[in-house]
Amino acid sequence: MSAATSDVILERMMSLHPKIIDLTLDRVWRLLDRLGNPQEALPPVIHIAGTNGKGSSLAMLRAGLEGAGLRVHAYTSPHLARFHERIRLAGDLIEEDTLTAVLDECYAANAGAPITYFEITTCAALLVMSRVPADYALLEVGLGGRLDATNVIARPALTMITPLSIDHEQFLGNTLAKIAAEKAGILKRGVPCVVGPQQEPAMEVIEQRAARLGVPLIAQGQHWHVGQEHGRLVFQDETGLVDLPLPNLPGAHQIENAGAALAALRHLGLGEAACTSAVTRADWPGRLQRLPEGAITRAARGCELWLDGGHNASAGAALGRHLAGLPARSTHLVCGMLNTKDVSGYIAPLAEQAESLTAIAIPGEANTLPPETLAEAARASGIEATTAPGLTEALKGIAAQAPGARILICGSLYLAGHVLRENG
Incomplete structure (x- = not known):
């Protein structure tokens, strides 16, 4: 099939709902139910929210997991050059024939009902990831968290919140506390959450919600520390210290993004090979x-x-x-x-x-x-x-x-x- 085939279906999907962004989960739950609730058949999920760094942290986390020999799905947004970038199946970008088939299946199951482009394509990603064996599935929040289309996993293996700042105020609120409340909506009862560096108003909100849900936090500055020393990345948590190369993704801010990925890998019980791969093999185009x-x-x-x-x-x-x-x-x-x-x-x-x-x-x-x-x-x-x-x-x-x-x-x-x- 030609590359235009999936483009035609995606263009058709754009007409299903007049609003580009319309935060609610009702339409997603409806379509997932028609598809047989594929979100319940995924491999262990790591769900990642944040304003800055969530994509980079996901890329490093994926590199670390794959460096440990594991098969990893990933769903990210937006794409840069082609939609296929959004969906990785067991490490590889989704192929055109597979993408076309799953988009067509979701379009037919939706039966013309209102649904946003992001919602229906997220359902397609969850459906196709449920059909391919893997060890982990990484889901990046599209916007916010609480009402984001990815927030349909009842019990992920782990959640992550990268640094928060003011952005998308028209949808998430005009204060850091309001934005943090939306992002912290991905927390699930009893499921640990890795937390990157946060300003105090955001951290207070995250801690309050975590306390209500019995969520163990793995927070930067409390449970793990990361920094640069003598041209190396030094990460320390409650199990010890790791001395690693600096991240291959450029920018000083990638030190903290790497810290979140390393905290997740260490929590999952993975060793130095995974940590080294995380900082040396990550790929995230369009960022520095x-x-x-x-x-x-x-x-x-x-x-x-x-x-x-x-x-x-x-x-x-x-x-x-x-x-x-x-x-x-x-x-x-x-x-x-x-x-x-x-x-x-x-x-x-x-x-x-x-x-x-x-x-x-x-x-x-x-x-x-x-x-x-x-x-x-x-x-x-x-x-x-x-x-x-x-x-x-x-x-x-x-x-x-x-x-x-x-x-x-x-x-x-x-x-x-x-x-x-x-x-x-």
Whole structure:
């Protein structure tokens, strides 16, 4: 079958519900029941929520489990270049024929009833993962936690909450405590939860819910510690200390993300081989990624080209810290963002590192922020800013004015996906 086959079915699914995001579990439970409740036939599930780092922590956790010789399913979102990236079956990306068949089956079972794109594709992922033998299934929350379509596992083996910050306020609330309450909705009675570093208001909410449900917390700063010493990652929990290489995923923030993955692996009883694999073999495209040779890099004409899909204030702060630690080089941003994001909060931490910002619209995105609005926010943060009609024009303009510079394309996972598809 052609790659367009699954694309056609996915496009059809987009018309089933007028709202892109509509948080409730009623439609998911209805379809899962029609499908025979596949969520009850999954291998042991590790359910991961968070604002920042959940994807990276999942990637490291998967690398660690696979390094121990285990078969691992994974469900993540959004995809960057192709939908197939969202579903891994026993380590491999889902094949086109398998994806087409399971999407068609879910579409038929839904029988035209209202259901969001994310809900029906999540049901498809759970269905196909229930049919392929594996040792673990890793589920990444799409949005929030309490009412997310992935929150249908009665008793996972483990849950995880990575660092929380303000994001998606229109759906989750405008305070850290409200957001934490939604994220902590994945906690299940008696099921241990690994907790990454949290601000105090978020940690208080997580601890209160954990106490009500009898959830043993495995929390950073209390039950485990992680840091960098002499160019190595040092992790310590109640069972001892592990000295490991630094994560292969770039960025100082990956130390803490690795800590959460290591805490989970150690809780599951896995040893040093799994821990080493977690920090040396993880793959997570579009996050502080140095772009390989391709159509986009050729447009940059010899500049050092990087890509990052972070899009909130915490991601901007992590990116700023990473840029500060790189060898000195003229650094310029090409940025596109959605109009639902905290633009100033994201850009402000980058002001000291970037000499300029070129704002562009995200291709194909109706909710893209107008480039001039983005440029105005950059100027207010002290960055010299301009606009360009597209990515190629932005890259060529920077390369002409600053030959050999470092260019970072940033601001949105949707923009990152466009770059990866176009680069080839």
